[in-house]
Amino acid sequence: MTIKLLSCDAMRPDKRAISRTIEDIADDVDSNLATEYTDILLAGSPVEIEVSFNESSAYRALRKLDIDYELVE
Secondary structure, X not given: OEEEEEEEOXXXXXXXXXXXXXXXHOOOXXXXXXXXXXXXXXXXXXXXXXXXXOHHHHHHHHHHOOEEEEEEO
């Protein structure tokens, strides 16, 4: 399943928590790439990640961080 991360609406986004979450839920994403994705997301550009394991917990983690997302077919 591909998820497009659209934006982060948190008042004070926690870059480390966002990066760690992306690294945990996305397939084939290491810490450096997760940090890069986090920077792109917080700059206002969407990021696409591939999730194949435990999708419901991935959605929950994204909502907890106030990250807006959409499912891509």
